[in-house]
Amino acid sequence: MTDRSPLAESLAELGPIEGRRTLAAEIADRLRDLILLERLAPGAPIRERDLAEALGISRTPLREALRILEMDELVTYSATRRPMVADPDVTTLAQNLRVLGALEALAGEEACAQATDAELAALAAAAREMAERSDSDEPLAFFRRDMAFHSGIVEAARNPPLLRAHAQFNARLWRARFISSRRRLKRARTLEEHLDIAAALSARDAAASAAALRTHLGTAADNVAAARHDPGED
Template sequence: MTFSAGPQDKLAELAPIGARKSLAEEAADQLRDFILLERLAPGEPIRERDLADALGISRTPLREALRLLEIEGLVEYSPTRRPFVADPDLDTLAQNLSVLGALEGLAGEQACANATDAQIREIGSICRQMIERSDLDDPLTFFRRDMAFHETIVTASGNRPLAETQRQYNARLWRARFISSQRQPDRPRTLYQHEEVFKALERRDARACRQALRTHLSTTVENIAKTRSEQEHEAQKK
């Protein structure tokens, strides 16, 4: 098993300023990218010694990192406590996405009432960058713009308990949303839906914003189902 460093985060300007991350948190960030890019494939056993060597850390912070990813639902453990990459079925993803859609819809509704003009301009800027750089950004950068768009709306709602709950569900669906965002045939629809969300927010139309976000989240399940079907078809051809 060999690993190379993931792409550097080109969206540092979107990251919140905070305390320096611990070694375990930095390792969790790298492992999250490995999982998103399938350097660690769904269902694959995680060999702690190999990973620790690849990341240049001891197994203690690695195990702490794996526990963080277990909380997020990206890593699971066998009955013998051996870690492996989570591979939730489509029904589980659909159920979680329905909850996330309700949460983000509520956030959009409340953002229409509570967002400052500056926050709305920031959301519009991210939306515009996604459209203008859709064919230029690497997969992780495009995905991070996508997540920044959603996270900024949730923050603009001004509802801290809602933001905390959304982060918990979003962490469980990080890889699913990444897969959905990478489907090139569906990219125009994704960008159009983001525009619809922003236009509703700009008008401060709470009902339209809520519905646009829920519709947008519901298409994630469709995109994942298409991807899995295509993967199964390719596997049968081999």
């Protein structure tokens, strides 16, 4: 039996590509996870041949996937068009997080008026579940719960242009939000903020919901800056 490369081992941990969407979109999702877990490190070159071999695909759908990630600002290209993992500076990330905070604040306001009672109850339950499972979830599983909570708020706002704008900014901040989500040093504060958001939404208090979401995205910016300053501290 041939030994698998470390990259192939990492891909195997993420499970098979299920083919629900286009192959390129499925590959892009796999690469996002590798970037989140830093199996593809910030600033590292992406070796297309090795990656295509590890995925068991041709380089054509891989290049399509890389173009998707380029639009999401997770992949960038050198002057000679060689792909590499994006490594934006803290200022750029903070600016994008402020915009995302404004979008989520608006979503919170609109969700207070548009969401059903069942949707608000589901969001409150999700916030409690995150708190209960914080110590047992693997970082990627916890992050997916976190993002599902935020996406649920935006979806409950019933505003398609807002949904599209949020998806665009959230995609480019995927890794930054993962860095914030996995930091355990201030995990209790993050979980408390989720509960505050859910409580404000349940009360249909638009101003409190917007303020809580802005505060929460500000915490994410602080976490990202702290991680850059001291990457060894979780």
